[in-house]
Amino acid sequence: MSDKLHSLEYLCEEYLKNNYIDPEMSEKLGVKRGLRNPDGTGVLAGLTNVCDVVGYDMIDGVRTPRDGQLIYRGIDVQDIVKAAYAEDRFIFEEVIWLLLFGSLPTAEELADFKVTMEESRGLPENFVEDMIIKAPSPNIMNKMQRSVLALYSYDDDAEIQTLKNILRQSVVLISSLPTIMVNAYQVKRRVYDKKSMYFHMPKPGQSTAEHILRTYRADRKFTHEEAKLLDLCMVLHADHGGGNNSTFACRVLSSTGTDTYSAIAAGIGSLKGPKHGGANIKVMEMLDDIKANVRDYDDDTEIKEYLRRLIRKQAGDRSGLIYGIGHAVYTKSDPRAVILRTNAEHLAYEQGFGDDFKLLCAVERLAPQVFAEEKGNKNVCANVDLYSGLIYRMLGLSVDLYTPLFAISRIPGWCAHRIEEVVFANRIIRPAYKYLGVRQRYVSLEDRR
Known part of the structure; x- marks a missing residue:
């Protein structure tokens, strides 16, 4: 082990000896680090109909502060939340429809969509045993990412890039990932925390928020106010424009023509980073x-x-x-x-x-x-x-689920942006990097010192 550690230390020293980039070079060469403009605004990289994030006004070229707005498909999220509380109903499923299709569902459309989501919450036969129980992870985000990639193997049409097929895959992922999250957490409790694990079957007629609380808690009990508050968190996290890191990652992969499972897994991997989702x-x-x-x-x-x-x-x-x-x-x-x-x-x-x-x-x-x-x-x-x-x-939720809950909420946005990228953008995202390395000649192996 000591020889191995010594070797790794040597390799690190070798890397640092031959690699260095002066941060000031970014300013000198006009590189927009983090794809940010000098005034802090994001570099304009695409167009979207899905979501608008308004945080300031540009007046005579000056960034002028204002109260923020989050707009889903042209509708202020404040109005969506007001409706949810005024009518005392769960509204995350309605937001999913809105983000995916661009319109508010009718009562009949919403009722049918909820049934479709309920039917999609279950996982393929033996999936939990083979993909989650047999390969536990101390980090739920990693297990969710791996599970999404594994679902590819259960989809006979995994590679088909038609609008119809991507929408089908999107609804399945949006519906089933809460189940994957809770199951992964229960296995993590058993293996890493040395506590009891329990699996509860989905109950028909429940919202996504109710489904999560019921399957998470040992006694399956929760109050209406608790579920409403979780539903609210999910609504507010459902999307945040195409420029946030995880959505952009999903768009970048989608622009290559890759499959839905790979693109959504990329979003999960991005969100796991503490600078983004934690x-x-x-x-x-x-x-x-x-x-x-x-x-x-x-x-x-x-x-x-x-x-x-x-x-x-x-x-x-x-x-x-x-x-x-x-x-x-x-x-x-x-x-x-x-x-x-x-x-x-x-x-x-x-x-x-x-x-x-x-x-x-x-x-x-x-x-x-x-x-x-x-x-x-x-x-x-x-x-x-x-x-x-x-x-x-x-809500009594483990800190292990804070970032996974963000991912569960954000998948509708990822899917909406993926569809937009595939259907309308039709061009691979490929920015440029400036090479700063020095030129050197090739030296034969026997002459190297």
């Missing part, structure tokens, strides 16, 4: 750290000083970040954060999470002030991750 976990770690170090939760001055220490890398994980604050597009407000804060308050206090909720509200209120004082940046706001992690904790 931020709500970091928010909860930060919240626990604040609770351990702030004595008076009602003292804005004490909370501000602790946030200041976070920015100065003197507290928390020393990253200099206040998790749940700031966004690449939103400036004055993230509508998803506003909606979650408004609708989570009652359950937070009812379930005994009042102090946690109050602290996060204080972070949302005070962090922009601290950023302005420390960095001169006045255009930061809370993002959706500030509250989503707390909601999952309130």
